[in-house]
Amino acid sequence: MTPDLMNRHALLSVAEMRAADAAAIEAGISGSELMERAGAAVAAAALDRWPSRPVLVLCGPGNNGGDGFVAARRLKEAGASVHLALLGNRDKLAGEAAEAASRWKGSLSELTPDLLTGAELVIDALFGAGLARPLDGVAQAVVQALVHRRIDSLAVDVPSGLDGDSGAILGGAAPAQLTVTFCRAKPGHYLLPGRDYCGELLVADIGIADSVVDRLSPRQWLNGPWAWRFLPPQAGQHKYDRGHVLLLGGSRMTGAARLAARAARRAGAGMATLLATEPALAIYAGDQPGLIVAPISELERYLADRRITAVLLGPGAGSGAATRKQVLEVLGRHKPCVLDADALSSFGGRPQDLFTAIAGPALMTPHEGEFARIFPGIAGHKLARARAAAALGRCCLLLKGSDTVVASPDGRVLINANAPASLATAGAGDVLAGIALACLGQGMDPPEAGGAAAWLHGAAAARFGHGLIAEDLPDMLPGVLTELWRDAKE
Secondary structure, X not given: OOHHHHHHOEOOOHHHHHHHXXXXXHOOOOHHHHHHHHHHHHHHHHHHHOXXXXXXXXXXXXXXXXXXXXXXXXXXXXXXXXXXXXXXXXXXXXXXHHHHHHOOOOOEEEOOHHXXXXXXXXXXXXXXXXXXXXXXXXXXXXXXXXHHHOOEEEEEOOOOOEOOOOOOEOOOOOOOOEEEEEOOOXXXXXXXXXXXXXXXXXXXXXXXXXHHXXXXXXXXXXXXXXXXXXXXXXXXXXXXXXXXXXXXXXXXXXXXXXXXXXXXXXXXXXXXXXXXXXXXXXXXXXXXXXXXXXXXXXXXXXXXXXXXXXXXXOOOOOOOHHHHHHHHHHHOOOOOEEEEOHHHHOOOOOHHHXXXXXXXXXXXXXXXXXXXXXXXXXXXXXXXXXXXXHHHHOOEEEEOOOOOEEEOOOOOEEEOOOOOHHHOOOOHHHHHHHHHHHHHHOOOOHHHHHHHHHHHHHHHHHHHOOOOOHHHHHHHHHHHHHHHHHHHHO
């Protein structure tokens, strides 16, 4: 991660955004000027998206409402038909919000759901990302009415009711077609369910310098190719230079490891070897001509081979003592590992045995059910849980979902947001594990491998489109990688 790209893709928590505002004010930009710039950005976005719509601006009692007052004034000055409604008493507004309200000379109504009757466009400036309690009373009723009437909405900072740190919905929220936030996006813009409420996201520059963001030292970023380096094959390389990856296949659910192996090969691993019990060898050997298949009795020999660059355990392995033994044996060799599926579930009730054994580079890839089995004491929202689990497990953790979170033990986090809903199909997680294996096997460290695998997985699914099944994903990877490498040259 280069510093400028880290800065550009940083996601600021609510507390960090408050600190950024404070630092900008200390550097000489007044709070009123920041509000003026924010409101102007909202007005410009509304005029650009809906150039001739009459606008109903809903303002709350805090600074988010102040942004709404500025936006309303700017829209009216541009010739738009604007009506403004306020939650609470104008006389009780304070600070910059009160100043912004004093400059509004148009109509002002008390906030009620009835005001939405006939509305064509709503600017939702009731509450921002720092909302600390669930919506209730009139605010909740208005938001519910906005949902039921399906009125086009532009949200200021976040749709009211959305928690900016977690993406949780506090008492209700209305989906926006467009959300305008400031300086940097927040985790809640990309974590579910918040992401589904934001619509298109526009991050407006209001004059807060990049140096301010640097000084905040944020620890969460939006995942993308900027965050990891995936190199194309180089002239002069041979297959072992591109990684020789090892997979342990199960005896019954053989499809899982077969999907993972194909994905690893399509993602660039120079060679893939799969070990399995004797009864299953023929199934694996007949699936992919380019996949080397050997009996599990040769595990010790393969682990001693320095050319093996990464190992995948878990897909279709079966949960129990035999899988636990294999996992501990592999971890004892300190080779880079992807721990997925049954390699994790096998340690349900005894997770410390797994955590203690991890001494080399490792990436855990649980879904929510597997996470609950090995981290039963960790609660909270997804970002917080992933961070806590990575620290407890002492390794990188990829917590799967449409909003996959890749967390490092030191608290660094990538949030992935390119996964389409079509990935909710059996076997997709096995493909993800295989991509991660190839990334580790080609020399990436676990956080990079997790970030790259999550993004490539989502991009492959998006490239295929509707009707996706897991078998389709590996064959989408060459096209995704070709585009990735082409874009990197431009």
